[in-house]
Amino acid sequence: NIPPIRGFTILLIGCLAIKLSLCFSSFPSSLKTLNVEGHFSFDNNEFAARDFGNRFQFLPSAVLHPKSVSDIATIIKHIWQKGPGSKLTVAARGHGHSLQGQAQAPQGVVVSMESLSGQEMKVHTGRFPYVDVSAGELWINILHECLKFGLAPKSWTDYLHLTVGGTLSNAGISGQAFRHGPQISNVHRLEVITGKGEVRICSEEQNADLFHGVLGGLGQFGIITRARISLEPAPKMVKWIRVLYSDFSTFSRDQENLISAENTFDYIEGLVMINKTGLINNWRSSFNPQDPVQASQFKSDGRTLFCLELTKNFNPLEADKIDQEIKRILSQLSYIPSTLFMSETSYVEFLERVHTAELKLRSKGLWDLPHPWLNLLVPKSKIQSFAEGVFGNILTDTNKGPVLVYPVNKSKWDNRTSTVLPEEDIFYLVAFLSQAVPFSTENDGLEPLLSLNKRILDYCEVAHLGVKQYLPYYTTQEEWRAHFGKQWEVFVRRKSAYDPLAILAPGQRVFQKAI
């Protein structure tokens, strides 16, 4: 027997629960009436609530697996026409390699962009080659298709199992960016569906504001469905070089000289190594020391080391010429002489280097861990202070994952895009790519790594380093406003022009859908 008050409370809670569930489920069921070539899934959508960061899991109400661009336009238009009364939001999901739920849509609709990826890629040869691709295509597939024509995209990310739409919504930065700019500087044209469900072609000449807005736009102004990407002749092989420094200022001076020189390497990155154990042996076993005797005598003695990583592209017939060229450039650098390591590999193998590491980590169950990554863009004039404060003090080891540091030239970026950059002509990408051991309370657990990130961010703030986050993560609009600085007004204007109801990319947490 349930006492009357308790019975009434249970009844009330029950009614509320039914009302709530109706509120969340009635609208998605109206999606079932839409005429799409692909299909919706309403159950077993856990994959759409996961990402590489492995920290945020928000289930959508539905996942659209589109077969055509108009499938996506139909559903966005449907939600747009419902007006502010509907709660539904829409997130494009590329390969879901975001870090903090950016490709998720809590109780909204996730569009699985990879369902479109099978569409034909069209390579155009000629003096200015390019390829037209679906935005759900993985960069690795684009590489393989272009190689059939002896061509390849110019600018990469370190890892190629990411979609075109996913990287163009951020920037796409790697060791080629100093010369070619990021991936968003190597796109001629896009097809975009706005937050009103309109399909637009955009480029420098046509709908230029939308074109620039979408590039680096965190998915806020439209879903990119196709892209035209600039290509160049593909090299067959690369010489892959690593040298060590014990002094940050010498290391960064050499990096800056290299990215400013005419005749230089094709890829320039760098790594920080603090208290790494067994350094010279596990550092890169496939690399051959130039002088094995000297290299075997090299001891890090617990020093912080900086590893400059370089490649030079070549085709087998020109191997001798390239060796001479490499020798000439290396002779101008001030690395520790016994630490010159070199290897030779195919272009594809080099570009697939992180995937090779992925396969190894997966086999040990170490890929799907939480990844509290922190990516920063640090102006050149402040990189020394940054290094002193962070590498020399806050960070006590780099055993939780690689720490990358390399400069790029701002002149290769287009300041009309949405990406936010530091003020100076040269800035550094500093990437703390850690992975957390679940349930560990030691300093390799999630919480300690998150507080380490916070200490780094606090230090940058207090020291006024003018640092900007790349792949930014904020939770309040004040923080976003500060992040965008003087670009905020343009960002807000573009939002109200292209997605006034804030339907798109809710996982970025920049705007709340008005209801």
Ligand code: FAD
């Ligand atoms: P998702 O995670 O699926 O989506 C990212 C964001 O873009 C979401 O907000 C989503 O809604 C939106 N989005 C996705 N597709 C579209 C579309 N078609 N139109 C509009 N919006 C869309 N970045 C670098 O710059 N350089 C690197 O070297 C690099 N290396 C990485 C290595 C690894 C192992 C990982 C996991 C990430 C790396 N990244 C790097 C970061 C990566 O570029 C971004 O996380 C990128 O967004 C991932 O692409 P995705 O296809 O998984 O996108």
